[in-house]
Amino acid sequence: MRTRTWAPYALIAPTLVLMAIFLVYPIGSVVYYSLQRYNVTQPWKNGFAGLDNFTRMLFDDPLFWQSLAFSAKWVVVEVGLQLLLGLVLALIVNETFIGRGVARALVFSPWAVSGVLTTGIWILLLNPSTGIFQVLSEWGVGSPGTSVLGNPDTVFDALVVTELWRGVPFFAILLLADLQSIPKDLYEAASVDGASRWRRFTSVTLPHLKDAIILSTLLRAVWEFNNVDLIYTLTGGGPANQTTTLPLYVARQAVDSHNFGYGSALTVAGFLILLFFSIAYLRLSKFGSRA
Amino acid sequence: MTETLGKTDTLVREIAGTTHAPPPTGRRRRRAVAEEPGKPWMIRVPLVLYLLFTLVPFYWMLVFAVRPTGSTQLVPWPVSFEHFDTVWNDIGFGVFFYNSVVMGLGVLVFVTILSVMGGYALARFRFRGQRVFLLAMLCSQFIPGAMMLIPLFVIFKGLGLLNSITGLVIAEVAFQLPLSLILMSGFIRNISVELEEAAMVDGCSRPRAFFAVVLPQLKPALVAVGSFAFIGAWNNFLFALMFATRQDKFTLPVGLSYTLGEFNTDFGALAAGGVVAAVPVVLVFAVVQRFLVQGLSAGAVKG
Numbered sequence: 001m002r003t004r005t006w007a008p009y010a011l012i013a014p015t016l017v018l019m020a021i022f023l024v025y026p027i028g029s030v031v032y033y034s035l036q037r038y039n040v041t042q043p044w045k046n047g048f049a050g051l052d053n054f055t056r057m058l059f060d061d062p063l064f065w066q067s068l069a070f071s072a073k074w075v076v077v078e079v080g081l082q083l084l085l086g087l088v089l090a091l092i093v094n095e096t097f098i099g100r101g102v103a104r105a106l107v108f109s110p111w112a113v114s115g116v117l118t119t120g121i122w123i124l125l126l127n128p129s130t131g132i133f134q135v136l137s138e139w140g141v142g143s144p145g146t147s148v149l150g151n152p153d154t155v156f157d158a159l160v161v162t163e164l165w166r167g168v169p170f171f172a173i174l175l176l177a178d179l180q181s182i183p184k185d186l187y188e189a190a191s192v193d194g195a196s197r198w199r200r201f202t203s204v205t206l207p208h209l210k211d212a213i214i215l216s217t218l219l220r221a222v223w224e225f226n227n228v229d230l231i232y233t234l235t236g237g238g239p240a241n242q243t244t245t246l247p248l249y250v251a252r253q254a255v256d257s258h259n260f261g262y263g264s265a266l267t268v269a270g271f272l273i274l275l276f277f278s279i280a281y282l283r284l285s286k287f288g289s290r291a
Numbered sequence: 292m293t294e295t296l297g298k299t300d301t302l303v304r305e306i307a308g309t310t311h312a313p314p315p316t317g318r319r320r321r322r323a324v325a326e327e328p329g330k331p332w333m334i335r336v337p338l339v340l341y342l343l344f345t346l347v348p349f350y351w352m353l354v355f356a357v358r359p360t361g362s363t364q365l366v367p368w369p370v371s372f373e374h375f376d377t378v379w380n381d382i383g384f385g386v387f388f389y390n391s392v393v394m395g396l397g398v399l400v401f402v403t404i405l406s407v408m409g410g411y412a413l414a415r416f417r418f419r420g421q422r423v424f425l426l427a428m429l430c431s432q433f434i435p436g437a438m439m440l441i442p443l444f445v446i447f448k449g450l451g452l453l454n455s456i457t458g459l460v461i462a463e464v465a466f467q468l469p470l471s472l473i474l475m476s477g478f479i480r481n482i483s484v485e486l487e488e489a490a491m492v493d494g495c496s497r498p499r500a501f502f503a504v505v506l507p508q509l510k511p512a513l514v515a516v517g518s519f520a521f522i523g524a525w526n527n528f529l530f531a532l533m534f535a536t537r538q539d540k541f542t543l544p545v546g547l548s549y550t551l552g553e554f555n556t557d558f559g560a561l562a563a564g565g566v567v568a569a570v571p572v573v574l575v576f577a578v579v580q581r582f583l584v585q586g587l588s589a590g591a592v593k594g
Contacts, residue, residue, distance in 0.1 A: 008416035012409045018465045021465070030441065112522050120561055121351070123551065124561065124562055125347070177585075228436070228437045228529055229529060
């Protein structure tokens, strides 16, 4: 089967063309723009800027650091909680019980409605006049008119819970898929040896899941870092830029300020941070090494 | 450097799923795999709690959508369809819905075909540049869609693809293809090569052997990758928001986001729009989620 032939090149050609035009070329232009003064509203000032955009970003822009810090906090909290809840959920729906198929379809379903739709649903649930907190207060729980999205103290928690709602199913699906590939004899052998339920979990299940956990947390961390739609539509980055992530800041520079040069420099920074983070993460977690 | 490359190679193999045979499909196997049931409450209590967390928001949307304006009933009766009339006809969700369907199906078709082609090339051939190709596709996962907006906007303007569903389909296909292709190649790799070789020894051409032997076994993978692509396209917001500024080219998420802003107090309209956007994708998902789990455990993120 492994003869020299043109066939594989013909098969990947369409993919290569698409990736070249819509991934490689844009990356190149982002790097190029990042070294330019490029503002659509002030075309007479455009031109080569050297590293000006980057020095401004590093030394003269508190919002860059603030959005980066928020991104980091967002990723750590979200991925940590999603991993924990997703693992528990996957273990639950991996058990045998009546109605398991229906239960799976139901608890996984928020994954299908991600994005703006999630925002819409949660705005309805959280709105102060007819949302769940209003109804609860009528039942005597909490105070009426609670506005979690308008309150700077609670807006982060509201964002986190909303993102968990659609993010936990993703983890659970991936981990469930991996749970199902664990050979059954391993559990039987462990049982025969008298291993307790907890012991079987820590000695059989967890080591088997290790690489899937490392990989899914990495992918999820990258996606959560880059996530825009939920935060954009739920808070718009507010109040007072409190929930502005780095990609949101980029979008604002590009769309509102038309500052393509500076926006591109922020993009390059984000990409480099993700790249270094990913390499370091894979190395530190000893991905692929057999336990 | 060599060490890093070695790690990447492992990563590629892990993702492409060369290390495991696919689990047998079908009901019997899935029943057999679970351990003996533990204490029932250990399953039931957290499951019911999680079901509440999942379903209460859905229920809330449904209630808002079908109760008349001004009502605050928690169990709406009789139901009213006034909000659906408003969003479908007055706000234009009928048009958005049509655009979303066309875009979703377009992405589904192209992503599926191209990922089978590329996946087959990766799984069944060794060729020059294979590793670079794989690495490039992995690296593409680190590129934030939001951060590509600036150059993509310039390209789309140049190609005259702003305000066109074709343009949206192309952009979405380009972004989804890498992961779908890796998934698909893992799947094909797990299909035993012997039957295919036997068919070719018997005088089948390679394409004929593919259609006769490989394709029928690929059904779960096609369902998984195709529905993945459709759901992704259906929910895509950023590209649709940036590249479609004319209202007759809006997709459902864009229409919904305007509803969020404009109808801040008309929760009925927002909810009805949400139901219109949610129903098709939840139905698709309910049907295919079992293939999705199978597909992932056979082909994708493997440890």
